[in-house]
Amino acid sequence: MHSLRVDLGQRSYPIHIGTGILADPALFAPILNKGPVAIVTDDNVAPLYLETLQQTLKALHKAPLVITLPAGEASKSLDNIQEITGLLLNAGYGRDCTLCALGGGVVGDIAGFAAAVYQRGVSYIQVPTTLLAMVDSSVGGKTGVNHPLGKNMIGAFYQPRAVIADTDTLDSLPDREFRSGLAEVIKYGLINDQGFFSWLEDHMDAVLARAADALVKVIGHSCKDKAEVVARDELEGGLRAILNLGHTFGHAIEAATGYGRYLHGEAVAIGMVMAADLSRRLDLIRESEQNRIYALIKGAGLPTLAPALPPADYLRFMRVDKKAESGQVRFILLRGIGSAVITGDVPPAAVLQTLQAFMEYDHA
Ligand SMILES: NC(=O)c1ccc[n+]([C@@H]2O[C@H](COP(=O)([O-])OP(=O)(O)OC[C@H]3O[C@@H](n4cnc5c(N)ncnc54)[C@H](O)[C@@H]3O)[C@@H](O)[C@H]2O)c1
Numbered sequence: 001m002h003s004l005r006v007d008l009g010q011r012s013y014p015i016h017i018g019t020g021i022l023a024d025p026a027l028f029a030p031i032l033n034k035g036p037v038a039i040v041t042d043d044n045v046a047p048l049y050l051e052t053l054q055q056t057l058k059a060l061h062k063a064p065l066v067i068t069l070p071a072g073e074a075s076k077s078l079d080n081i082q083e084i085t086g087l088l089l090n091a092g093y094g095r096d097c098t099l100c101a102l103g104g105g106v107v108g109d110i111a112g113f114a115a116a117v118y119q120r121g122v123s124y125i126q127v128p129t130t131l132l133a134m135v136d137s138s139v140g141g142k143t144g145v146n147h148p149l150g151k152n153m154i155g156a157f158y159q160p161r162a163v164i165a166d167t168d169t170l171d172s173l174p175d176r177e178f179r180s181g182l183a184e185v186i187k188y189g190l191i192n193d194q195g196f197f198s199w200l201e202d203h204m205d206a207v208l209a210r211a212a213d214a215l216v217k218v219i220g221h222s223c224k225d226k227a228e229v230v231a232r233d234e235l236e237g238g239l240r241a242i243l244n245l246g247h248t249f250g251h252a253i254e255a256a257t258g259y260g261r262y263l264h265g266e267a268v269a270i271g272m273v274m275a276a277d278l279s280r281r282l283d284l285i286r287e288s289e290q291n292r293i294y295a296l297i298k299g300a301g302l303p304t305l306a307p308a309l310p311p312a313d314y315l316r317f318m319r320v321d322k323k324a325e326s327g328q329v330r331f332i333l334l335r336g337i338g339s340a341v342i343t344g345d346v347p348p349a350a351v352l353q354t355l356q357a358f359m360e361y362d363h364a
């Protein structure tokens, strides 16, 4: 097992990454509150891993309430916050309870937000089962749900007590979901880790084959990169926004297509291709660097084109991006591979050109 720490003073917590650790009561014992436990999961993950987690908790004399949501992005809704908190109330759960988020980023984001607001805050643990959740969403305390007018528009910064990532769970993860997680992995290389980007260029075959040592490197390195940024700027006063590379375009793609046509990582992949293009148009990166970025994203089996919707559809969602200041959209752009910059004064004509350059026109 490999462990690291998110350094946030009193809110610091461990990230444990290893095989078979879902079944290890000794890992859970120190992080459970004295009250009851509820597991929040989804209907794909429950048949696969719920029993194991239940047995682990049973060994600690806990008989968890199980809350199972329909799998998919549409579950990240305020209605489901009402549902989860209602079930906790009916079960008589008080402030001494612990929620366990067993699943991907959808479960992690909504369970984390439920923990943040239930009785003004209860303890929770992230037990990620997708690559994306292991390398990104389970770490850093961004929790929340979507609104029809924008992605993740209702939420809270609320840190978990621990992250327990059992890499055995990835054995059952479909390839498309695995590749979606790789988009966020590539993001770390692009924003502040040139060496990691080069490593990914050299080892993408092993990563796609899910070779054990490649997976350990990818998950451990991504968590370390993210934990360092979060430790320096927990509430996104400045620096943390670099973790949003590709998300201004990506969130607009997800929202404009009704949350479901593109997986989050797929939309972020297209968004990163667009951010690289915009960076090159503004002479921040060279064409050769843009080509390397495109090649790595494509080589990871990720999409690089968005559907051909009227640009106004995308721009409407980009305007409500949470990074906007005084109504001005801010982009995370690249000054080179491994160096991100937060930029407010991007000419609208350049944004439009980038959008149009990466739309998938129907050539039939
Ligand atoms: N909070 C953050 O910092 C943060 C960071 C990145 C992404 N996110 C959010 O995370 C969400 C995407 O997360 P995701 O990609 O994990 O999607 P997801 O939670 O929808 O999981 C993907 C799919 O895989 C299934 N699944 C999960 N684990 C499995 C396993 N081990 N075997 C087989 N199937 C499994 C799920 O049921 C689902 O159908 C988005 O809502 C995104 O906005 C949040």
Ligand SMILES: O=C(O)C(=O)C[C@@H](O)[C@H](O)[C@H](O)COP(=O)(O)O
Binding pocket: 136, 140, 142, 151, 152, 184, 240, 241, 243, 244, 247, 322
């Ligand atoms: O942790 C962060 O900070 C991120 O931005 C990570 C992103 O990958 C993630 O998709 C996050 O949910 C986006 O947050 P938002 O504030 O842009 O909604």
Ligand SMILES: [Zn+2]
Binding pocket: 136, 184, 247, 264, 268
């Ligand atoms: Zn993301």
